Amino acid sequence: MKILVTAFDAFNKEPINPSLMMLEALPDELFGHEIVKQVLPTVFGESSALVLQRLSEVEPDAVLCLGQAGGRAAITLERVAINVNDASIADNAGKQPTDEPIVADGPAAHFSTLPNKAIVAALREADIPAQISNTAGTYVCNQVLYAVLHYLSETDLPARATFMHVPYLPSQVLEKPGVASMNLDDMNRALEIAIRVIGS
Amino acid sequence: MKILVTAFDAFNKEPINPSLMMLEALPDELFGHEIVKQVLPTVFGESSALVLQRLSEVEPDAVLCLGQAGGRAAITLERVAINVNDASIADNAGKQPTDEPIVADGPAAHFSTLPNKAIVAALREADIPAQISNTAGTYVCNQVLYAVLHYLSETDLPARATFMHVPYLPSQVLEKPGVASMNLDDMNRALEIAIRVIGS
């Protein structure tokens, strides 16, 4: 199986993005699957254009998008992406759209098509806190997942896709009392487990 | 230097107590210091009696008590212990005292005497979330710290003491959505760092 895995660069004044560190730690082959890695800019439009270009070039069997959801206490697998960009902070290009559709005349939402619940179960089996999330927000993460799922629904590509959000790293919460974090080793383990489930 | 390190057994229906796992992972000698390890029962009275007995037997230079503060997102170093047992749940012997003094006619509180802020700084330096806490609660943890500090203030023993609370392990929050946790490796690192600071 060929699996496209994406991550984002750092945003919102954070010096790092754990999803990027996870991507860098990921080997090019895992459990016999070919892993194609792609960093996306945390920019509306550019990120979705780039991931769609890579989709058509790579023709993967599965797409696993990674991103950070600072403040969450668990790995979260996103159930759905909705057709709206509504940013409370500017992206890395200074764009801050309000209530704009991602795809004009696109459906209100697309459900993720990879087995989120099986991934959550496997993560918990490995003692990694994990939950299904019913919102990927309305920022760049949601936009990328919507773009991917919409493209796959509109084309003949057989790939399935989902989004995995990770918490802050411990180093990111040193000055954020009360905010949860997760160790990078556990995040890396989580990514390998997700790929194992996706490829099985 | 000789350092007495204590931890508690599991309580409140949790199958494990990370402080106990940390104690078990701790070597008998670290940074040139002799480490004396003691497990305490999560029982009012018995725990404090045992730690005081060990204090007089071991005659340590420092006492570092470990315990779990489920729900906190960071390692917390306790600033103070107060002279009251007031339990919202029963201990492991079924005791649930309400507003009882730990030491009759003892002072309202004792401050910890080991350098909490230096420990917090060293933990953060190592990218481990850490905070000073101003309450060790009114359960068995606080009672042990109060008992130790009171005993040391009443005797000629030169030992200094403090209490380090750790969050839940990831395995303990699988069914607790939204609750923070910390990796055992990070907890073990935190303990070694605390001992390094205490011994310096």
Next chain:
Amino acid sequence: MKILVTAFDAFNKEPINPSLMMLEALPDELFGHEIVKQVLPTVFGESSALVLQRLSEVEPDAVLCLGQAGGRAAITLERVAINVNDASIADNAGKQPTDEPIVADGPAAHFSTLPNKAIVAALREADIPAQISNTAGTYVCNQVLYAVLHYLSETDLPARATFMHVPYLPSQVLEKPGVASMNLDDMNRALEIAIRVIGS
């Protein structure tokens, strides 16, 4: 204008549901608008069938559904309803569906059609904490909103609709330390403000 306002009966062992108390406190006419009130059972299927029946009988200009989102700190206006029932607790009839579509072959989601952001702005103007929410969950509340929005999108009815979630009442959090609540007077004010905005 004719406005259909719905609320739910109590669920999940809570003795009361603030949305029901809000509905009972609501007059039959407000700001010159006719208010039609309907209590819905917290039961999958029955609740949506009843609200659709009332929709066709009443032929309202607007539908405002109320429900409780215990644990949230603010009034939340729901942006979207998704086509899935996935219950973590049983409903009042003992049903607990897992990953079932609300409408077979229905779209993944419908966006609310009443002006959520104008309602949020008016609530804040009145010093009532309010937020846009991007998930109504996957329980009975989401199911009712999805059913209403789907029905309206499929028929020629011109009505617009949204969902307003309210926090716990203070009386509901007496034994839930750390959990936010909101005063019933503020909830009642919020409902009147929402109706004023909807009718303007």
Next chain:
Amino acid sequence: MKILVTAFDAFNKEPINPSLMMLEALPDELFGHEIVKQVLPTVFGESSALVLQRLSEVEPDAVLCLGQAGGRAAITLERVAINVNDASIADNAGKQPTDEPIVADGPAAHFSTLPNKAIVAALREADIPAQISNTAGTYVCNQVLYAVLHYLSETDLPARATFMHVPYLPSQVLEKPGVASMNLDDMNRALEIAIRVIGS
């Protein structure tokens, strides 16, 4: 009975302090008790000096200090005040002490002497969320309570004292998503109930 009630002016960039609004709403006589009201500046040293001056002038039977603990979800009655000023933000005079004793050679702590648990029980009876707190922090609130309790323990004055912390008002959390608040009417009711219990 003569009851001295204190509150603080606004601090930390908040335009208001609910404790001050509660004090202003309080009548000069309640349940047959004489109420003496005193606003304190949110300034280390000045606040404690002023409250001690008022204590000797007024010779009250009870002292109830009010303050804001933004972020808490319930009214909290403080069990204990500790002998340390350790400020994470500057006070209204720009002072930010670190680990300084409030009273040189004073005891580590004083317990509150008014019946906190009876007040909590009465508040809950009135459907107002209330808890015992084991830390009043290490800012100006704790300093005032420590100063009052220390002065009373050192003199022949028979007065008893405690501290009641209140949450944010709804208007204070409009831009603080997820943060709990409490209605001013409920705070005012809480203050009257506390005075009723204190005077009984």
